[in-house]
Amino acid sequence: MQIRFLAIVLFLIDGVARADEGMWLLNNLPRELLKKKYDFDLTDAWRDRAMRASIRFNNGGSGSFVSPNGLAITNHHIGSDSLQKLSSKDKDLYRDGFLAKTQDEELKCPDLELNVLQEIIDVTKEVQGAVKPDMKPAEALAARKAIMAKITKDSLAKTGLRSDIVTLYHGAQYHLYRYQKYTDVRLVFAPEHQIAFFGGDSDNFEYPRYNLDICFFRVYENGKPAKTPDFFKFSTVGPRDSDLVFVSGHPGTTNRLETLAKLERRRDVTLPYQLELLRYREALLTQYAEKGAEQRRWAQRDLFPVANARKALTGQYHGLLDPAIMNKKLEVEASLRPKELKPDADPWRVVEDLQDRRNAGLERAYYLFERGDGFDSRLFRIARHLVRLADELPKDDAKRLSEYRSSALESLKFQLVSPAPISKEYEQMKLTGSFYFLVEMYGVNNEMLSDIREQKSIPDRAHELIRDTKLDDVAVRKRLYDGGRKAIINSNDSLIVFARKMDAGARKLRQRHDELDEIQTQAYAEIAKIRFEKFGTSIAPDATFTLRLAFGTVQGYEEDGVKLGYTTTFKEMYARAKDQQYHEPFNLPKRWLDGKDKLDLDTPFNFVSTADTIGGNSGSPVLNRAGEFVGINFDRNRHGLVRNFVYTDHQARHISVHSRAVLEALGKLYGADGLVNELVGK
């Protein structure tokens, strides 16, 4: 166990990534490195297609176009949100799968938005120029917000494209990203949940794996399949051992450039809280799911993300508790941090001091009351948005909370008026559960809690809040949205009244949090300057759920003396299911049990590579040198869980479905010949 971290450290100690580390910006790719190490010329054409054929799924994943007619592939676990919203008591697409035999049968998703990056513009100078050296944190924050709002608003007006500013290197760079947006997205194919997630939570973040974690959608424009000339051709061969591969996707968050003080804070305060929350929610949902089939159907939609996060964050937490990792992080920081800085001009010290000022109580309150951990209900989130929109929309764009800026409004409204069904029974269970969690975390004697309870018991209060709201009706939401401030003030809808009552307190926490964040942003910008002087942009910035390109080689690894190959096969999956006596979560769908003889059992199923991925990369296409689609990333192994903090390729791998497995299963088990023909370009 010790050795692997010593190995890692060699790459880190001088701060330069020499292994396959890096989630690279599309406008700053490591071309020299790729040429030198892999003799690969990354051309502009290759890059541009990778950019325009890669898709961001706004519910937290990645995907790509795999035909010129708008056909998109992602993971089943990324498509699952839509699968569940398209399901009903009598038709469970999430559990049983779906195939549209013709385009007419493709099912329109109620609120799925896809973004495709078109252009990146460096706006660092404009953003940084707006903040003057003599400004106080609150002023600097306001100035930065104002310039960013202006840039995105102008960009939207000029191009009609969704325009976001991405903060890179913790504030050392700001880039404007322009996206093509698709909101008419239709379901084409999904396999059964049991084959998409064979092995369940037990095998999640493990390898060897056997998951057909895929799902196909098609994007439409004006009622017709969109033309998508930039797409990835599906390889009928797939990757082989030692191949160079690329992963083009949207890694969510990494913390590799954070200071040691911040990492310690994560270890001592943030992660223990998060893990408590996740374990609490998982237990709540699991217990609810046991009540019956319909309850299970509802709870499923939240269970996977919660269990998945619990496992990922547990891995992060355990990584930060490993003395080998922390000692080496300490060495890296010592080598970067100048000794001659005065205490009050030392940005590392500023970050350190902030961890005290942002005490554990404030942090929890922020999570519970503002992030909404204490109000876990879709209906409440709708109510809060409506209440805040009424307050925010009359303001100047620059003075709004960032999620209500003009550039974000269209996507937000798309979500708000989604016709996806809502279960009041389910909402009430979740709201009751999160009120109890709030009390458990925050205690019973505080003002905001009294405001919530109104001297009633928690179950009674949650019950009346959900019973007396009409926000499950889309027409009611539309009326309140359109009616603006007056409609909100006059509304006696239980959740609108409740969200208004909670808002002053929550906003205060938000303000305090954002001001402290601003101080941290400025300190990190200082640190970034020092790092830039040393390394320039030869280190990739931390992940920001924006498009990045990673690369690596397809290769197996050794674990406890056992050599694990670079792929698994269908045959090995059947053996594992039998070995586990087909007990859930190793119970294969009937189609797979009955259809075993139809398959070439030696077909490679899942494979691993060293490329640098993290959560958010789910659904990313894996490409070969020719830019062909050779697989789809869906997970990483447990050795990769520490990659939030440090890259390692000793044992750490990301895991993908092999392109041959996709074609074999679609053709031989699902009778999806039309889909196969579209993929292989017949």
Add this chain to the structure above:
Amino acid sequence: MQIRFLAIVLFLIDGVARADEGMWLLNNLPRELLKKKYDFDLTDAWRDRAMRASIRFNNGGSGSFVSPNGLAITNHHIGSDSLQKLSSKDKDLYRDGFLAKTQDEELKCPDLELNVLQEIIDVTKEVQGAVKPDMKPAEALAARKAIMAKITKDSLAKTGLRSDIVTLYHGAQYHLYRYQKYTDVRLVFAPEHQIAFFGGDSDNFEYPRYNLDICFFRVYENGKPAKTPDFFKFSTVGPRDSDLVFVSGHPGTTNRLETLAKLERRRDVTLPYQLELLRYREALLTQYAEKGAEQRRWAQRDLFPVANARKALTGQYHGLLDPAIMNKKLEVEASLRPKELKPDADPWRVVEDLQDRRNAGLERAYYLFERGDGFDSRLFRIARHLVRLADELPKDDAKRLSEYRSSALESLKFQLVSPAPISKEYEQMKLTGSFYFLVEMYGVNNEMLSDIREQKSIPDRAHELIRDTKLDDVAVRKRLYDGGRKAIINSNDSLIVFARKMDAGARKLRQRHDELDEIQTQAYAEIAKIRFEKFGTSIAPDATFTLRLAFGTVQGYEEDGVKLGYTTTFKEMYARAKDQQYHEPFNLPKRWLDGKDKLDLDTPFNFVSTADTIGGNSGSPVLNRAGEFVGINFDRNRHGLVRNFVYTDHQARHISVHSRAVLEALGKLYGADGLVNELVGK
């Protein structure tokens, strides 16, 4: 929801229990009340048989003799510990059940000890007399420990019976309990886990229910079935609506006489911690169980107790968060607490102050390091006992930690040298998990943790501790036990060395905890005096896992407008299983699916009564006026979860298996004719 608590309060407001409240001491039964309310004469003969036919299962439950030849019945979930210890990879008695067709086939349990109460002696005067008014807490504690050790040691020497002193009314009374002890206990019958716990965690603490939660053992003496002339005759009729019934068992803990300050402490500190621990363990075990069949078999033994406690404590916590309950507890306390007491002579104030002095950090440290929440491993517990025995046995009985007094030694050694199998893989998983929990709760920067980790990663450290111990070998344990202090000091067994290293710190916490406890004991004794002046022993003392008699009437109740009958039937169970699509935990055993037609489907299966029970009552016989066995208690419904703090019979019920269901299933599904004949006295 509000109404039920208003109703409760009427019984509490003057402090006298008028409903069927009370877990009564066998030497202080409410004979007048029973005569007046139910026209029932509780004779000495009835009482004596109830006492000598009732059994305490030392792993936390109750049971009773149901034949003159040592045949004992308890719940499946109480027998499960033995079922699992008697199982192996190839033969899972817990899952599949067991029937000894003849006495030769009865299986000897590795470490099951049963206690049967023979006599109660009031020793209040002796114990209280040993504590002088001018003693400091530490001195008073020592004096009380000394006199209690002397009394139990003398009693053991005189009678040969297991002798324990029970502290009642938080120290207002001390009684000496003498038990017949049985250690040769053999398994006779168990049904499949799926019918014993049909509905699983989902239906746990719910009603209607359909559980055959039974298990039969036989006690042996000198290799032959013991003669048990005091036993309960099995009723072939069972209870009917509105019948008066009695529950004779061992309720574990109630907190009804605790002060408001102490209850608030439970609410704000103790219960949130306990719930975190339980949820953490449940997640750990569930995840481990998913890895495969053998892992599932090991994890099962801990999963039920953990999930059960999680549900029970959640109910307690939610009860304490209900303003209706706390407000009324406040009223009760105000009516009892004299206004003229000076602050320093006010025992309520003393208890309140103690909650501050016993701060949350100290409390957690005590739980983690001394109670052992941070070292959850059977092998570690064995190591700690061996280390402490070596230190304690050379001391005077009076100066030992209570669990090592002469009177307790025989039972302790019985456990220590148990040949029950131990899985090192399972132990390592649990120890790793609890080390991580310890860090999560207590932080990473403290001395005891450094001592644990020795600068290694937690998994590495737990791995080497388990790998390098030989305590899974019974012979090694015996040698260390017999070798005493010298053997322990010279041992280089990894866990012995580790337990020694931890011991000084843990003992310090224990000492501090016990001293504060002594102050609390004295304050409660003061409060008890005030309560005694008002009510005498007309209120039963809080539960202490000793024999108590409760009474009540068999009756259904209404919930959400639905009338629930006093019994369920086999027919209703089959309907529920079908309704839940036989999905786990509603998957009936094959025997029950195939054998449906053999059964009289109208047989009453489970029934409810108002009698006052709590955890520890599992397996208690339910008796009719004639003292016949009409059922076996196994649970209470969720309305009964607040009974830790307050008795209510509005909706709150305990749940039992009907005696007719037992006979019907044994005879028609299990072919257990011999057992049926023995029960009905043929």
